[in-house]
Amino acid sequence: DRCVPNHCEHGGKCTQTWDSFKCTCDGTGYSGATCHNSIYELSCEAYKHLGKTSNYYWIDPDGSGALGPLKVYCNMTEDKVWTTVYHDLQMQTSVGGSSLEKLSVLQLNYSATMDQISAITSSAEYCEQFISYVCKMSRLLNTPEGNPYTWWVGKANEKHYYWGGSGPGIQKCACGIERNCTDPKYYCNCDADYKQWRKDTGMLSYKEHLPVSQVVVGDVDRPGSEAKISVGPVRCQGDRNYWNAASFITSSSYLHFSTFQGETSADISFYFKTSASDGVFLENLGNTDFIKLELKSATEVSFSFDVGNGPVEIVVRSPTQLNDDQWHRVNAERNVKQASLQVDQLPLEVRKAPTEGHTRLELYSQLYVGAAGGQRGFLGCIRSLRMNGVTLDLEERAKVTPGVKPGCSGHCTSYGMYCANGGKCVEKYNGYSCDCSRTAYDGPFCIKDVGAFFEEGMWLRYNFHSPGTSMKDLVSRTLLSSADPEITAPDLSLNKEELSFSFSTTKFPCVLLYISSYTQDFMAVLVKPTGNLQIRYNLGGTKEPYNIDVDHRSMANGQPHTVNITRNGRDIVLQLDHYPPTSYSLPTASDIQFNSPKALFLGKVIEIGKIDQDIYKYNTPGFTGCLSRVQFNQIAPLKAALRPTNASSHVHIQGELVESNCGASPLTIPPMSAATDPWHLDSASADFPYNGQAIGDGVNRNSAIIGGVIAVVIFTILCTLVFLIRYMFRHKGTYHTNEAKGAESAESADAAIMNNDPNFTETIDESKKEWLI
Structure with a gap:
């Protein structure tokens, strides 16, 4: 068998x-x-x-x-x-009827096993779990002395006598650490034993003790004693295994680990990055058996082994260079049926195992990562090396090995593309991050809109220069060009600018955006009384401002619209929504310098001095709607107003700014196709949604009740339709006739179609006779 x-x-x-x-x-x-x-x-x-x-x-x-x-x-x-991993304990669970002899035990059942959660916490950089004890005449830890009344049980069924906001070995609550408890004689608010409601809450963040599996309560048996327990889900951040890496800086350097155990089934996966043309990734030897992965050339990766039937080698050849200093992924597997090798997304190379012969891979030497046995070692970086599901700690071993350094650099060369909308990729020891400070976006990849809703009469002003800020600092932050960084603010001028934003409104006319100056120069974007968009430039040299009227359609239709304007000297390029970019030119007589820019206004123009008549006319009562993604050169005024930054001191606001993305379509990284994406789950199919409480057995009971009601309603409607149809056709015969009917007298849509369409045919009985039975 x-x-x-x-x-x-x-x-x-x-x-x-x-x-x-x-x-x-x-x-x-x-x-x-x-x-x-x-x-x-x-x-x-x-x-x-x-x-x-x-x-x-x-x-x-x-x-x-x-x-x-x-x-x-x-x-x-x-x-x-x-x-995040959820459990089934309700928030604010009431506890009663306990005593020191008979304790109340609250059991937490998670959507995963303890071993699975332990695997997550072990590889995470940081974990936390919220815990709360709301009390009335119910003592918690009985501090500063005595045995605790309440404790919690964590990983490996260990009891812990500290509370949220404190740490292991400290029998205190958060208020005891911060020295702000209700009664300074105690280290927990609840230990004061007051008749009024008190609480002790905080985060448990010693991940080696998480998750909380039980909470044991012991002081709610006295008259008037009450307590409520809340425990949040386990939340872990980061993945140390994903970025665990080592850099090999000499061709003779290597790391060694214990013998690889993969006698009948073995899988090896890792990422590598190199500029060398060849080198051994790893090797493990036996008496005659061996297993080895190597970069054979700049375009070839080899997986070779011997289980006693003779050496076997599988080679994947890449059409492009693999020594391009970019991350490449290698997956190798060997079992009793076959062996396979894949590099990146290249086709999988498979070699069938012989039907007869040896099947066990017997190794005895240490596992070498890098050079071994006098061979040319690997020069470059290897990370996330996993063998049969176990991640090898390359970083820890590299700390004590000459010629090898922990961690890798150059992550941005492979992942910098994910930093969108002008976000800057920043190298980190164990990964990278996107710096969105010079963009109008937010989020880990700089793709989250930052915007706000403006009510009638609200406005925002961003001053390009604030008191106490040197012009040199201003130029370096905003990239407003100037030949001499030491000149005064009114002497600053621009010969090019980039402006982009998104808006939605139903009221017009209005001023969307206005840039003023210390001179008469200005730039404005308006919605005219017709609902069309207009861009106005006044840079001097002409009697009237230069207008660009966009007559595509009404922009005041409540839908989000995106505007991108770029000017370089006399040339202006405008792109609206999905329409192709359109080029314009300032008149020959017009100046090309935007002299002494002063402030940027959103919503309404509040400026001292003479204002263009049309601007003045459209300025009342002001813009009502939503603005987002607003960016002028390197300045993001809305983001400066909604996110605390160094530029926030430049912002002045009239009214309450409510954050919104204006319903703009989010910019996302293109998703994988359904055919190659077996992992995605719709939120509707998720087993453990969290809205303040976790759901037992992975099922939301409220959703189940609602679903049952909906099912009954649908079933009732279907039954009603069946009875109606039977009633309507109760006089219809079950035999066919050859009689024609006109479209005007047709009793149904189908009959009318047959009478009006000569090409419409109907199959009738082979016998056209009528029989009376």
Whole structure:
């Protein structure tokens, strides 16, 4: 029996073939010849770099290991991704009827096993879990002395006698650490034993103790004693395994680890980056058996091994150079049925194993990463090296190894493309981040709109120069060109500018944006009484401002519109929404210098001195609607108003600014196609949504009740329709006739079509006779 022993892993079903066996992996979450490879990513961090957005995803923290996949929520709105795992304990759960002899135990059931959560916390850079004790005459830790009345149980079923906001070994609450408890004699608010409601809350952030699996309460048995417990989900940030890397700086340098255990099934995956044309990635030897991965040339990666049947080599050839100092991914697998090798997204190379012969890979030496046995070693960087689901700690071993340095540089060469809209990629020791400070966008990839809703009469002014700011600093921050950085503000001039923003409104006319100057120069974007857009330039040299009228359609239709204006000297390029860019030129008599820019106005112009008549006329009552993505050269006035920055001192606001993206279409990284994306889950299908409480058994009971009601209503409607149809056709016969009817007297739409369309035919009975039975 070729299925004994069963080589199909992770619950795969084994069936025999004529000369071998076959594994069916449906529904296991794994794939491959022996159901060895997880079809899910290892972490939320990995999904982020596939261009995914915040949502529920399946992850498999140990890859091909035994833990299995779990569903988590990935929050990707910050630089580092948050992974969230939920439980079923209701927030503000009331506790009563306990005593020191008979304690109340609250059990937390998570949407994952403790081992799965432990895998997440172990690889994370930081984890936290909120915990709260709301009390009335119910003591918590009984500090500063005595045995605690309440404690919580964490990983490995260990009891912990500290509370949120404190740390291990300190029997205190957050107020005891901060020395602001209600009663200074105690280290927890609840320990004062007041008859009024008090609370002790905070974050548990020692990740080696998380998650909370139980909360044991012991002081709610006295008359008048009450307590309410809240425990939030486990939240972890970052993925140390994903960025765990080492740089090999000499050709003879290497790292060594314990012998690789992969006798009948082995998988190896890693990323590499190099400018060298060849080198050994890793190697492990036995008496005659061996396994090796190497860069054979600038375009070839080789996977070779011997299990006793003679050496086998699989080579993947790339049409482009692999020594381009960009990250490339390698996946190699070997099992009793076949061996395979894949580099990046190139076609998978597969070699079938012989039906007879040796199948066990027996290795004895240490595993060498880099040079070994006098061979030319690898020069470059390797990261996220995983072997059979275990990540090798390259960084820790590199700290004590000559010729190898922990971490890698140059992440921006491969991932800098993700920093959109002018965001700058910033190198980090264990990754990269996007600096969005000089853009009108926010978020980890600079793709989140920053905008605000303006009510009638509201306005925002951004002063290009504020008291106490040197002109040199101003020029360096905003890139407003000037030949002499030491000149005074009124002498500054521009010969080019870039302006972009998005808006939506239903009221017109109005002034969307206005840039004033210390002279009579100005630039304005208006919505005219016709609803059309107009751009006005007045740079001097002409009697009247130069106007650009955009007559595509009304812009005051409540829909978001995007405006991009670029001027370089006399040439102006305007792009509105999806329309092709249009070029314009200032009149020959016009000056090309925007002299002494003073301030930028949004919503309404509040300026001292003479104002253009049309601007003055359209300025009342002001703009009502939404503005977002506003950027003038390197200045983002709305972002400066809504996000605390060094430029915030330049902003003055009249009215209350309410943040909004104006319904503008979000700029996202192009998603993978459905055919190549097996991981995405719609939020509607997520098992553990969190809206202040976790749901037991992965099912939202309220949603289930609502769904049941909807199902009953739909069933009732369908039954009603069936009865109506039967009633309407109760006099219809069941035999066919050959009689024609006119369209005017047709009783149904189908009959009218048949009478009016000579090409419409109807199949009738072969016998045209009528029979009376």
